[in-house]
Amino acid sequence: SPSDPDLVARARAAKEQLGDRVFVLGHHYQRDEVIQFADVTGDSFKLARDAAARPGAEYIVFCGVHFMAESADILTTDDQRVILPDLAAGCSMADMATAEQVAEAWDVLTEAGVADTTVPVSYMNSSADIKAFTGRHGGTICTSSNAERALRWAFEQGEKVLFLPDQHLGRNTAVRDLGMSLDDCVVYNPHKPGGGLTADQLRDAKMILWRGHCSVHGRFSLESVEDVRARVPGVNVLVHPECRHEVVAAADYVGSTEYIINTLEAAPAGSKWAIGTELNLVRRLANRYAAEGKEIVFLDRTVCFCSTMNRIDLPHLVWALEALAAGRTVNRITVDPETEKYAKAALEQMLALP
């Protein structure tokens, strides 16, 4: 739907008044009405790097979700303020791994005698506490665009990986990119004593996957892939690695949001694509490339928007920008220094991956 012209004018005026003091980052899953005000757009890896590369900006307004704003705060200088226009923009996947649960899991691994040889690899989509845990235990953060490199690095440091919190990204990367078998992976369930695993299972596994998933991508099914192939002959199926393993195994291409965009950009006119990722991005790409004769459809018509990404809307963005322009800092996201120190080590390890 077209944005309210009054709000567009107000956002523009507030941004203009703030000038170089504000820098607006927009994740690819954000609404069109918000993306139009982003100084840069990107996947979570690119945005983390972009946030770190803006030491001049007093305010970083993060149009994305809470864990991304936390990561931006960790990677920016202390005097820079990171603003999340709606504090309720969380991530259900990140909420699936709490600091207490992960500390308990590490105790379970220690009891089983495998903690010494296990390297934690945590997906960007996790709280700063989980990133700090990762840093404390010599691990790395990864995103969907560098998960393979992160895992290869981790297996040079140790024998096993504890992958948090997205079981699908962990499994898909281990099997597709590192050639492991499904039997090399076990799932640690934080709601069961001992994670629901025996010490023998922990000793035999190479990948210990946390039982977390994305509530949006987890809903694409093998059936959606089969249906779209029947409906659109010659279609290329392109999905995000947060999708379930059987969906990824049935797809033609797999990659992060940035990869999806680049692939469609390079696709020839007349090609047909079914995309399994968040709907705001798929709609934007379908509109952008329709004129070039690329047919882009959403992989499953019953899957909907990421509700927390969508919480950042134009009214919230206008409210935040106008407050900053009036000299009031609102919705600042901060990470305490002790957490920041270790979380930063894990994030910097990611940025240093070969």
Ligand code: 13P
């Ligand atoms: P990427 O943009 O890194 O592919 O992340 C997808 C996602 O789910 C972000 O919340």
Ligand code: SF4
């Ligand atoms: Fe979290 Fe999934 Fe939404 Fe990304 S798309 S913010 S992983 S719930």
